[in-house]
Amino acid sequence: xxxSPVAVTGLGAVTPLGPDVAxxxxxxxxxxxxxxxxxxxxxxxxxxxxxxxxxxxxxxDRVEARVLDRVQQLALLAAREAWADAxxxxxxxxxxxxxxxxxxxxxxTILGQYDVLREGGARRVSPHLIPMLMPNGPAATVxxxxxxxxxxxxxxxxxxxxxxxxxxxxxxxxxxxxxxxIAGGAESCVHPLPIAGFxxxxxxxxxxxxxxxxxxxYDKARDGFVLGEGAGILVLETEExxxxxxxxVHGRLAGAGIASDAHHVTAPDPSGxxxxxxxxxALRDAGLSxxxxxxxxxxxxxxxxxxxxxxxxxxxxxxxxRPPVTATKSCTGHLLGxxxxxxxxxxxxxxxxSLVPAIRNLDDPDDAVDLDVVRMTPRAHAHDAALSTSFxxxxxxxxxxxxx
Amino acid sequence: MTYKENHVTTANYPDLLAGLTExxxxxxxxxTAGKVALDATFDSELQIDSLTMVEIVVACEERFGVRIPxxxxxxxxxxxxxxxxxxxxxVAA
Numbered sequence: 001x002x003x004s005p006v007a008v009t010g011l012g013a014v015t016p017l018g019p020d021v022a023x024x025x026x027x028x029x030x031x032x033x034x035x036x037x038x039x040x041x042x043x044x045x046x047x048x049x050x051x052x053x054x055x056x057x058x059x060x061d062r063v064e065a066r067v068l069d070r071v072q073q074l075a076l077l078a079a080r081e082a083w084a085d086a087x088x089x090x091x092x093x094x095x096x097x098x099x100x101x102x103x104x105x106x107x108x109t110i111l112g113q114y115d116v117l118r119e120g121g122a123r124r125v126s127p128h129l130i131p132m133l134m135p136n137g138p139a140a141t142v143x144x145x146x147x148x149x150x151x152x153x154x155x156x157x158x159x160x161x162x163x164x165x166x167x168x169x170x171x172x173x174x175x176x177x178x179x180x181x182i183a184g185g186a187e188s189c190v191h192p193l194p195i196a197g198f199x200x201x202x203x204x205x206x207x208x209x210x211x212x213x214x215x216x217x218y219d220k221a222r223d224g225f226v227l228g229e230g231a232g233i234l235v236l237e238t239e240e241x242x243x244x245x246x247x248x249v250h251g252r253l254a255g256a257g258i259a260s261d262a263h264h265v266t267a268p269d270p271s272g273x274x275x276x277x278x279x280x281x282a283l284r285d286a287g288l289s290x291x292x293x294x295x296x297x298x299x300x301x302x303x304x305x306x307x308x309x310x311x312x313x314x315x316x317x318x319x320x321x322r323p324p325v326t327a328t329k330s331c332t333g334h335l336l337g338x339x340x341x342x343x344x345x346x347x348x349x350x351x352x353x354s355l356v357p358a359i360r361n362l363d364d365p366d367d368a369v370d371l372d373v374v375r376m377t378p379r380a381h382a383h384d385a386a387l388s389t390s391f392x393x394x395x396x397x398x399x400x401x402x403x404x
Numbered sequence: 405m406t407y408k409e410n411h412v413t414t415a416n417y418p419d420l421l422a423g424l425t426e427x428x429x430x431x432x433x434x435x436t437a438g439k440v441a442l443d444a445t446f447d448s449e450l451q452i453d454s455l456t457m458v459e460i461v462v463a464c465e466e467r468f469g470v471r472i473p474x475x476x477x478x479x480x481x482x483x484x485x486x487x488x489x490x491x492x493x494x495v496a497a
Contacts, residue, residue: 063433067456123465127458 002287005254005403006173007242008348010086010235012078012184015332015342016052016228019059020081024342025349027331028357029378033212034332035226042192047199048206050214051190052228052333067128068141069106070229074338075138075186076145078231082182083146086235089180089245097150097178098143099169100186100233101161103337103392105135107189138186138231150178156337158392159299161185162232163340163400167256169236179241184341186231195227201266203303215334216361217300217327218307218369225301228333232342251348254385254403255286261395268309268391275313278397279387283317286385286401290318293401294383295356297347299391300327301334310389311369322372323387324379326350330360340390340398347386347402354382420468420487427463431456442484450483464490 013020016034017027027034034052043049060073068076079100083089109132116124131137136154143152151172155164162185169183198204205224207214215226234253242249259281261274268275283289296314300307314325328343329335335342350356355378362375388400421442428450429437436450446452452460461472464486470493472480480486 061433063431066431123462127455131455 001284003170003174003255003285005239005252005286006170007237007239007247007252008234008250008402009237009242009247010082011250011345011348012080012082012085012233013231013342013345014054014056014074014077015230015335016054017332019055021345024346028328028346029355031358031360032331033215033360034228035211035214037208037211038190046192046195048195048204049208050205050211050226052226053190054230067132069109069132069137069188071102071106071186071188072132072137072141074188074229074231075100075233076141078184078186078233079142079146079182082233082235087247089247091180093147093149095150095179096146096148097152097169097172097181098139098148099153099155099165099172099181099183100139100142101155101157101165101337102135102138102186103156103158103161104187104189104194106133106137107194108191109133111191111193142182146182148182157396157398158394159334159336159339160390160392160396160398161337161340162342163344163388163390163398164258164396166234166253166341166344166400167258167398170253170256173236173238179238181236182233183236184231184233185338187336187338188229189336190227190229198227205302213361215302215330217298217302217330217359218366218371218373219362220364220366222302222304222307224303225329226333228335230332230335230338230342232338232345234341234345251352252403253400255282255284255288255401257281257283257285257399259397261397263395265395266393268306269395270309270312272309272313272316274395274397275310275389275391276316278399279313279317279389282387282399282401286403288385288401290321292385293318293321293323293387295323295347295350295381295386296325297343297350297386297388298325298327299389301329307366308368310391311371314371324356324374324381325371326357326374327359328357330362340388343390344388344400344402347388351383351386351402351404354380356381417487417491420490421483423467424464424483424486427460427467431459431463440483442482442487444483445481446483
């Protein structure tokens with residue numbers, strides 16, 4: 001069944017490529033890397049010392065920031081940018097909803113406060129601990145700041161969280177439960193413990209001698225993903241609402257497809273079936289066929305197994321259609337619960353600007369991946385629809401279709 | 405306890421008031437700290453919520469070496485109440 005599209009009227013992003021959407025897009029087009037070596041002594045014994053981090057020092061008022069976990073700060077900064085970009089609309093708060101996913105929530109607070117507990121006892125633990133660690137913290141923070149009273153939601157589906165948030169936002173608008181939804185994802189867990197956990201899964205790149213070359217989706221020499229942090233937020237509105245207020249429209253979220261693998265808690269289903277179903281469902285939802293897909297912003301994390309499984313999903317769902325493929329994570333690293341939102345946002349810009357960013361570090365494409373990958377330089381390519389895919393530990397498959 | 409009694413007692417402890425003001429400045433910012441006065445109420449006048457109040461209490465305990473139990477916290481409506489409680493708990497100004 002096909003659903004109606006909704007308008008994308010505001011964009012906001014804080015990423016390792018810079019403080020806003022302009023820096024993200026410029027970084028992607030110029031092929032910059034946001035990955036660096038972690039030189040903080042806390043990571044001295046870490047098996048992996050690579051990450052893609054954001055610089056937000058001084059961007060929030062000190063008093064405001066001290067009761068917000070870093071993931072909430074990132075979400076708030078991106079949401080403020082998106083809301084301003086949407087023209088700071090004067091909307092009845094009871095018609096504004098928030099959907100912001102996060103894979104892990106306030107990880108840095110929970111880990112830091114555990115240190116406080118062990119060193120100073122229970123009475124030293126911050127009374128703000130719980131609201132800072134809860135996974136719905138980023139959504140709640142944004143809902144409070146922008147006065148959203150139509151509901152505040154938090155899908156938690158690991159690396160698909162940001163994409164699932166946009167899918168849920170689309171549902172809310174189509175169901176008439178809100179006129180405007182501030183939606184996206186946020187993540188910040190660059191800390192020795194999560195890194196140790198991902199490293200023990202052998203999921204992370206260990207290319208310490210070349211940090212900026214560590215995230216290399218589809219390249220033969222890829223050896224894992226690079227942990228990143230950031231937030232991506234989109235302001236979505238019903239077409240009627242956007243039109244009535246004369247909003248500038250960046251593009252449209254036209255369809256979403258959600259499936260689940262039921263295969264393994266972390267390994268992708270090598271058949272690609274779940275991922276493929278999510279793509280097929282998203283296209284059907286948007287009323288489009290495989291040949292309508294003008295570009296793909298792939299999940300492509302740079303893990304040896306995942307990239308191949310995803311390519312197989314594209315083959316199943318799209319058949320002979322071979323749209324150009326880009327992979328944002330080659331520049332930003334893997335933003336986990338923020339990734340799907342940042343990448344859908346990038347897909348909106350890709351369609352709007354008729355320009356597909358190149359995949360950084362793709363020096364020697366893997367023969368096992370039969371895709372039209374965009375490498376070396378951005379490709380000028382006028383098209384009307386882009387697919388953005390996101391998959392998460394737990395077997396979550398989420399695909400989104402954005403249109404002009 | 406009346407405001408007048410508060411005032412008379414706490415006037416003897418300017419360092420306590422200055423210390424508490426510094427704590428409020430650190431936790432709530434200079435705008436709130438600028439409103440700190442002996443008769444200012446923590447909730448309605450300083451707009452300090454219950455979670456933040458716990459932070460202030462813990463900061464006071466560390467700075468002044470006193471213990472402020474939860475039962476006492478309920479009675480501390482104004483800045484003067486807090487200063488007097490800390491003074492009575494045996495802190496030399």
